[in-house]
Amino acid sequence: MAREELPASRGLRVLTFLHSFEPGGVERVALRLHSAWVELGADARLVMGREQGAMRAEWPGLAYEVLDRAGITGPLETLWMIASLPGAIRRHRPDVLFCAGNSYTVVSVAMKLLLGRRCPPIVAKISNDLMRPDLPRIAMPFYRLWLRIQGRRLDRIVAIAPAMAQEITEMMGVAPDKVPVIDNPALSNAELEHLAALPRPAHVGPARRFLAIGRLAPQKNFLGLLDAFARIARAGDRLTICGEGPQRAALEARAARLGIAERVHLPGHTFPLDDELARADALVLSSDYEGLPTVVLQAYAAGIPVVATDCSVSMASLLGHGRFGALVPPRDPQALAQAMDTVLDHPFQAEAAHAEARRFTVDLAAHRYLRAMEDLGPSAALSRAPRFQFR
The missing domain is CATH 3.40.50.2000 (Glycogen Phosphorylase B;)
Structure with a gap:
């Protein structure tokens, strides 16, 4: 370019x-x-x-x-x-x-x-x-x-x-x-091409792999994400939240109380994110407010759909008005759970999502x-x- x-x-x-x-x-x-x-x-x-x-x-x-x-x-x-x-x-x-x-x-x-x-x-x-x-x-x-x-x-x-x-x-x-x-x-051209070329491990069985990325802080509302995941988690489903921050203990306690501790992985600050993005079926953004999240563009580059809260005036456009994932109200665990439960049932326009990421x-x-x-x-x-x- x-x-x-x-x-x-x-x-x-x-x-x-x-x-x-x-x-x-x-x-x-x-x-x-x-x-x-x-x-x-x-x-x-x-x-x-x-x-x-x-x-x-x-x-x-x-x-x-x-x-x-x-x-x-x-x-x-x-x-x-x-x-x-x-x-x-x-x-x-x-x-x-x-x-x-x-x-x-x-x-x-x-x-x-x-x-x-x-x-x-x-x-x-x-x-x-x-x-x-x-x-x-x-x-x-x-x-x-x-x-x-x-x-x-x-x-x-x-x-x-x-x-x-x-x-x-x-x-x-x-x-x-x-x-x-x-x-x-959010990315460089080289990073975009690198993420697009990540090998995708074969998906065996009905288990789903959800990924969230961000600082473990109230803005990200990962506590609400745990509530949503607990509502729809099936046998073998897994939620990985990559990041570190002051809410780690609260998240671990909430996962234990909801009975999903064995299905939730908190690996801390993760760099690079290649392995997590390659394994994920969908990215979940549960924030109360954001600007234009880099993690969404990383997901597009890696070819995975997104479930996101309407946490910014830019989110509807960024999600392609439904082409690249689902948009739900912030702080609504039921709506977030429903979107997570059905996001893989809808076609994902991977090439269009990659072109969207290239703007940024x-x-x-x-x-x-x-x-x-x-x-x-x-x-x-x-x-x-x-x-x-x-x-």
């Missing part, structure tokens, strides 16, 4: 900041983008709050600065980042800051307040749906106000799918020209992000000699 052409004379110094290498979709996408920018020859800098986390092994040779070498800031990582990032900004003198997702917007807004006019322009990716059904009603006015504050302080707000752009403009109160749409860079590659997105950042660079950036050249 041909790369988009960008002018070499307007190269920007881009600084990406992340808390750690702990597994997370936002962090993985940010590391993909940063690595792609470096490969393109960009002057891209990466600042980590701490360097702990299982994903560190996935990025050998990655250059980055660590703000906390002792690794003691985990519980206070946001406050530590707010306190420490201004120093990194002064050292690296970036033209643009890249905010990797919703969980980092508080740091971005704090940089605007602390640094004032000395703060570089900020390009922020909205990684999760802005509708938050998990929040208590009393918190909603404060949440809506917070979205408006972000809309005033962030210079560009990237929608990761077309359906999210209108939601961003309305809820954050920003003009449409401030919201570029750049499909979420870092090979395309890396260029588009740099182009969106170009217009934000300070005038000083235009007078510098080019520091890099795009291929």
Whole structure:
């Protein structure tokens, strides 16, 4: 696939900041983008709050600065980042800051307040749906106000799918020209082809193999997934949930209480996911809210259908309006169970699903992000000699 052409004379110094290498979709996408920018020859800098986390092994040779070498800031990582990032900004003198997702917007807004006019322009990716059904009603006015504050302080707000752009403009109160749409860079072209070529083990007997992937955290609602699985599990059925997080003990206890502990496998953080994807009959996404989940695109590339909750304005379109799987309301174990029980009875358009996944590659997105950042660079950036050249 041909790369988009960008002018070499307007190269920007881009600084990406992340808390750690702990597994997370936002962090993985940010590391993909940063690595792609470096490969393109960009002057891209990466600042980590701490360097702990299982994903560190996935990025050998990655250059980055660590703000906390002792690794003691985990519980206070946001406050530590707010306190420490201004120093990194002064050292690296970036033209643009890249905010990797919703969980980092508080740091971005704090940089605007602390640094004032000395703060570089900020390009922020909205990684999760802005509708938050998990929040208590009393918190909603404060949440809506917070979205408006972000809309005033962030210079560009990237929608990761077309359906999210209108939601961003309305809820954050920003003009449409401030919201570029750049499909979420979930995979590379090479990864797509690799997943498509995975050998599929022969399926013997009626047993079904369900797969879920994500951090073991309340957002993913894996407790509800266990309830749904218990309702429809037949002899030999198996549910694997790949990921690690604070809800492990609660999930193990719930599985035992439901009498399905022997059928539920919690292998922890799993990389690569080749074996699990190759064995799975269907992927299940049980989240309360998401943006555009990478795991769905991985499933499409591997040729397996998806059962998903309607956890984002993008989900109906992403599921091909029924061509690639089933969509159910969030927090409805009965509906989720019924969809899981029947998903394999419907034809799955594997080739069309693979073509859908191909839209969401870092090979395309890396260029588009740099182009969106170009217009934000300070005038000083235009007078510098080019520091890099795009291929």
